[in-house]
Amino acid sequence: MNRGTGLSARTKLAISYAGFLFITGTLLLALVWVYLLRYVPDIDKGLLGIAPNRYLLVRIFFPRALLALAFLLVFGLVGGWVLAGRMLAPLNRIGDAARLAARGSLSHRVRLEGPRDEFRELADVFDTMLEQLESHVAEQRRFAANASHELRTPLAITQTLLDVARTDPGRDPVELIDRLRTVNKRAIDLTEALLLLSRGDRRNFTRERVDLSLVAEEAAETLLPFAERRGITLDVTGGTARTTGNAALLLRVVTNLVQNAIVHNLPTGGTVTVHTESRDDVSVLRVKNTGDPLPPELVPTLTEPFQRGTDRTRAEGHAGVGLGLAIVNSIVRAHDGTLTLTPRPSGGLLATIRLPGSAAERALDVGAQLAGVQDGRQR
Numbered sequence: 001m002n003r004g005t006g007l008s009a010r011t012k013l014a015i016s017y018a019g020f021l022f023i024t025g026t027l028l029l030a031l032v033w034v035y036l037l038r039y040v041p042d043i044d045k046g047l048l049g050i051a052p053n054r055y056l057l058v059r060i061f062f063p064r065a066l067l068a069l070a071f072l073l074v075f076g077l078v079g080g081w082v083l084a085g086r087m088l089a090p091l092n093r094i095g096d097a098a099r100l101a102a103r104g105s106l107s108h109r110v111r112l113e114g115p116r117d118e119f120r121e122l123a124d125v126f127d128t129m130l131e132q133l134e135s136h137v138a139e140q141r142r143f144a145a146n147a148s149h150e151l152r153t154p155l156a157i158t159q160t161l162l163d164v165a166r167t168d169p170g171r172d173p174v175e176l177i178d179r180l181r182t183v184n185k186r187a188i189d190l191t192e193a194l195l196l197l198s199r200g201d202r203r204n205f206t207r208e209r210v211d212l213s214l215v216a217e218e219a220a221e222t223l224l225p226f227a228e229r230r231g232i233t234l235d236v237t238g239g240t241a242r243t244t245g246n247a248a249l250l251l252r253v254v255t256n257l258v259q260n261a262i263v264h265n266l267p268t269g270g271t272v273t274v275h276t277e278s279r280d281d282v283s284v285l286r287v288k289n290t291g292d293p294l295p296p297e298l299v300p301t302l303t304e305p306f307q308r309g310t311d312r313t314r315a316e317g318h319a320g321v322g323l324g325l326a327i328v329n330s331i332v333r334a335h336d337g338t339l340t341l342t343p344r345p346s347g348g349l350l351a352t353i354r355l356p357g358s359a360a361e362r363a364l365d366v367g368a369q370l371a372g373v374q375d376g377r378q379r
Contacts, residue, residue, distance in 0.1 A: 219254040332353055
C-alpha cells in the first residue's frame with residue numbers, strides 16, 4: 001500500500017516536547033502577570049523615586065521573558081529530538097528485524113536488553129513470533145521436500161514397470177497389472193494422507209458432539225480382522241468421553257493410532273488396549289501396545305511427517321507412508337487437544353490424547369441419570 005510521506009514519529013515527539021515546554025513557560029508568564037504585575041502601580045515615574053512600577057517592570061521583564069521562551073522552544077526541540085531518538089531506538093531495532101524477515105531472513109532476533117518494559121515485552125513477543133515462523137517455514141520446506149520424494153517414488157516405479165513391459169512384450173501382463181495396481185494404491189494412499197493432513201491444519205471442518213468411546217469401538221471393530229491376522233489381542237475399555245469436534249476426523253485419529261499400535265507390535269502374542277475416560281473437563285483416550293523398547297530420542301520424531309521410526313518393529317508388508325502420527329497430531333491440535341507419546345518400560349508405546357470435554361453433555365448425563373432414578377422410584 002502506497003502512502004504519502006509525513007513527519008516521522010521522532011519529529012512529532014520532538015515538536016510535542018517543545019510545545020509542552022513553550023506552553024508551560026507561557027502559563028508561568030501569565031501567572032506572573034495575574035498575581036504580581038497587575039497589583040503594581042502603573043505610573044510613568046517610580047514610586048517615591050525609589051520603588052519600580054508596572055511600566056518599568058514590563059519594559060524590563062517581558063523582553064527577557066520572550067528570550068526565555070525562545071530558549072525553551074529551542075531547548076525543547078533539541079532535547080525532545082534526543083530523547084525521542086533514545087525512546088524509539090528499540091522500535092528501530094524491531095523494524096530492522098522485521099525488514100530482514102520480509103526479505104526472507106528469519107534467523108535474526110532483536111534480543112533487546114534492559115529492564116522489562118513495554119518495548120522489551122514487544123521485542124520478546126516479536127522474537128517468539130520469528131522463532132515460531134522460522135520453525136514453521138523450515139517444517140513446511142522439509143515437508144515439501146519429503147512429499148516430493150515420496151510422490152516421486154511410486155511414479156518412478158510405475159515408469160520402470162512400463163519400460164520393462166515395453167522392452168519385454170512376452171512378460172506376463174497379469175503380474176505387471178498387479179504390481180502397477182499395488183504401486184498406484186500406494187500413491188493414492190499417500191495423496192489422501194497429504195490431503196487429510198492439510199485439512200486438519202486448516203481447521204475448516206464442522207464440529208459436533210462426539211463420544212470418544214463410541215469412536216474407539218468403531219475403530220476397533222474395523223481393525224479387529226487386521227489384528228487377528230497378526231495374532232494381536234485388541235481390547236477397548238473405559239467409559240464415556242464426550243468432546244466437540246469432527247466425528248470423521250476423530251475416527252481417523254483413533255484408527256491411525258490403533259493401526260500404528262498393531263503394525264508396530266510383537267511378532268506374536270501382542271496386545272493393543274484402547275481406553276477412554278473423562279476427568280476434570282478433559283476427555284482422554286489412551287492407546288497402548290506391546291513391542292520392543294523404544295529409544296527415548298526416537299519418540300519426539302514420530303509425529304514429524306514421513307518419519308517411519310526405522311528402529312521400531314513392524315508387521316511385514318506394512319511400511320506405511322510415514323504420515324500416520326503426523327496426521328493424528330495435526331487433527332488433535334486442530335481440536336485444541338494434545339498428543340503425548342510415552343515409551344513403555346516393558347516395550348511398546350503409550351499414546352495419550354487429551355481433548356476439551358463437553359460440560360453440557362455431562363450435565364445432560366447427570367440429568368438423565370436423575371430422571372431415571374426418579375422414574376424408578378415412581379414405579
